[in-house]
Structure formats: structure tokens, C-alpha cells
Amino acid sequence: MNMQSVVSVEKVVRRFGSGTTEVVAVKDISLEVVPGEVVLIMGPSGSGKTTLLSMLGGLLRPSEGRIQIGEDDLTLMDESQLPNIRLQHIGFIFQDFNLLSALTTLDNVALVAQLTGISRKESRKKAKVLLEQLGLGQRLDFLPHKLSGGEKQRVAIARALVNKPDMILADEPTANLDSHHGRETMRLLREVAKQEKRSVVIVSHDERIKEIADRVLWLEDGEFKDMVEMAVDPVCGMSIDILHAPATADFEGTKYYFCANGCRHEFLAAPNSFLQVDHE
Template identity: 70%
Template structure:
């Protein structure tokens, strides 16, 4: 993956200096491939948000490099970052953060317009995307009239409207009930697998593990544990590769939640590993 996706090398962020210096992120390296969903978890104050903000070009790292699709972001001047944020990143926030004065369609269209699309094209793009996300009948609604799940779908549409390479989601399910949380998770998964976007999620919500390809545990500014996830091909449950039951078919390794699923999948040809 030399030029595609996100590559983070030896990233460090220090705040303050001398006795008051705090190292929020310490020598972190990470690669996220197109179509991959990476979940970053960790206790409060572990540096998750600082890392996310650096990935999104909202905070300059003290050391290290961030490269997105071959472009080194960390070396860019402040003046160039707004354009990069508009075109290369899609942000999804915990509080949805929609613009209350604009209707649903304009909330999405404004991001396209800011990126240089004409009004007509921006509106058409926004309408198509929102319709695709199941909000075709809500285009002219005020955000206030939407449910939490709908608001988050509008925010996702806004994040996607400029076809960014990387989606950064900050606690995207924190303000949603279980059903809307799942809906949002499914959408994020689809964005990665169907649209080929890299998705980095920062969250405390362990349910998101189900859609993640990898779960990174950040503590004291460092990745302490990396969990590779897989989906059971029978029951579609998300399982940790390290702890899962595995089986091989036609030379490929599969991960299962339990022996029953493995046996069902492999049948008579079962080759337990």
C-alpha cells in the first residue's frame, strides 16, 4: 500500500514544555487501507481525540508524518489544510453538528459548494446521496425535525459528498439509541466496503467492534493492543481473530464464533486448524 490509504509514521504530539509538558500521543504508527474500518478505543485522556484531530489536519503533530493517498499532510502549510479537509476528509461528529438554519439538503450541499461545485450540481449531488441513505423524503426538512439516527445520516452524507479518501468519525454512536447506533455502524461499514473509503472511528462504544476490521487500544498515547477482527461467514458475527475458531477452505483461513458455525461452513471438508 505505498500510496493508497492513510499512513501514519512515528506520530507524537506534545502540549506545553518543560515541567508542564504533556505527551498526548507518543510515537504512534498506523496504516489504514482503502475499504478498511479501524476502530480506536481507549480510556478517557488516552490521546484518542488528539490522534483523530491530527489525522484530520485540525492539529499539527509535534513529530512524525501523516500521509494520505501519497500526500504528506503534516508538512503542508496551514493555508493549504482547509482545501485538503474539504476534499480528502469526511468528518462525522458525536453531536451531528448540522447547521440549524439550513434544511437537510442544504446541509449536505453546502459542503459540496465549499469544495467548488456549482449550486445546481451541489444540490443534485446532495439529494442523490441523501436519497441513497434513505432520506429522500426529508430533503427539505429542518434538522430539528429529524430523529437522532436521521441527523447522523445527514452528517454522514455531508461527510461523503466530496468523495473523501478518509472518513473520520468521533464517537458517532454516542448520542444514538441502540437501533440508530446499529444503523450508523452499518452505514460506516458500507462506506468502507462499497465505496472503498478508509474509515477511522474513535469511540468508547464496544458495539462498533462488530464492523471494524481492526481495533486499536490506545493508552497513555500509545497503541497497547491491536485486535484483528473478522466476520464469521455463517452467522456474520464479528469475532476477534486471535480468539476465534478457525478453519481453512480452498487454502483460505476463516474465523468462526464457535465450532457449530465452522462445521456448518466447512461441512464434510472440515479442516480444523
């Protein structure tokens, strides 16, 4: 594996069930994520996103293949070692936040720090600093049911960050948020990745997350597929899926894509009138 990469997934397969009811949720997936990188895995419902993320986080074992986090090979580890690896190296953000309903904001975050063996007092101090940074200083003593969706998510992010994990995994993190809070929390994740060189893997079908990702992968039926590449029809301005363009033309070494033959003809009659350089 690449010496730099935090996470390396090699030819991972995951099956559920057996015989005629067998489902292959993830098929022969390989992936490397380097420190500071934000990877977004998109794909329709049922495409294997949660299964893949769960394996990355050591919550689910692959049927085949290898997953390495730093020096540690998750697939070779004993079940009893995994909770510790998760605690030290991985921060999870779940779709439904998974906050403990009987604990305050502060304690939800402090608990995770305390599990690594540091004192309650020290844990609460760390949690408080982090929550204040995330704008939750006025919510430390609130129980989860008193928090808004955006606030709950920030608590979930604080909890994922408190032990300074190498890798942060988020499953549909914006699913329960309005677009303002969704965007804000995603920017925050990006900042953490860049400033502190953490690896972030997000699975979602939310197009808006694309803007914070360094790399976008498309998962379909448990496999990575090429992302559809789009071009703009120079005549009418429509977006064209280049693999299924109804018409194309080559002009001065560049390929152009058109929504129909009509636009193509118009273009070829006077290409330069459609290719004025835009200095905006």
C-alpha cells in the first residue's frame, strides 16, 4: 500500500446471506484515501454505501479482501481489538446522529473521550473546548431532545472529532438537515480535514456535498462506476452527458457535444460565433 495513505481498501467483497438469497452488497472494491482528503461516495439507495462505510470503520467484516488503517490491518484483527481501533482512529457520524438521549451535549461528547482512558474531568474539558468551537457553548447542558437538527449534528461531529481520529466516516450526514445547516456542517468537516490532515469519507446521495469533496466516486450495485461526465452544448447551452451525446463534432482539435443534430449543424456553419472567449 501507499506509505502515505491512511486507509487502504483492497479488493473487498461483502456478501449477505447464502444460496439463492445471497446478496453481494459490495463487489471487489479498492480504494485509498490519503491524509487531508475528503472523498465523497455517491450512489442510489441500496448500492452498498453503508455496507462499505461500515467495513471501513471496522463495524462489519468483509467476506473477502483487505482493509488497512495506517499500520493496522482490520481484516486480520481479532474482534476484541476492533473497539479500541475504532475509538482511537475512527470518528463516525451517523445519519440519525445516535446521541445518547439521557446525556447532555457535553456528556455525549465527553463520554467518548473518557472511553480512551482519560479522566472524566479532562474529558469534559476537551469536550467543552470542542463544542465551543462548534458554536454549541450555550447548549452544553441540553439533552438531545432540546436541540435542533443542526445542533444535534454538530454534537455528533464533536463526538466524532474529540479523540482526534485519523479518519472520519459519515453516512448520509445531511439527510436530516435543511440545506443551510447541511452546507455549514459539511464545510466544517472539510476544514477539519484540511487543517488537521484527517481523512474524511462521506457516503451520500446529496449532490450538494460535491462542493466540499476532493474526489467523488460513484457506487452502483456494489461497484465503482465512472462518473457521468457532462459537457455544455455550445449552441443552446444545455448540459450533455458525453457518453450519450446525441451529436458530436470535432473542431480545431476539440470535441464538442450537442443536444441534437440541429445544434450541431448550426455550430458547424459558423463555429467561431459560438466559441467567443468569455472573459468574465
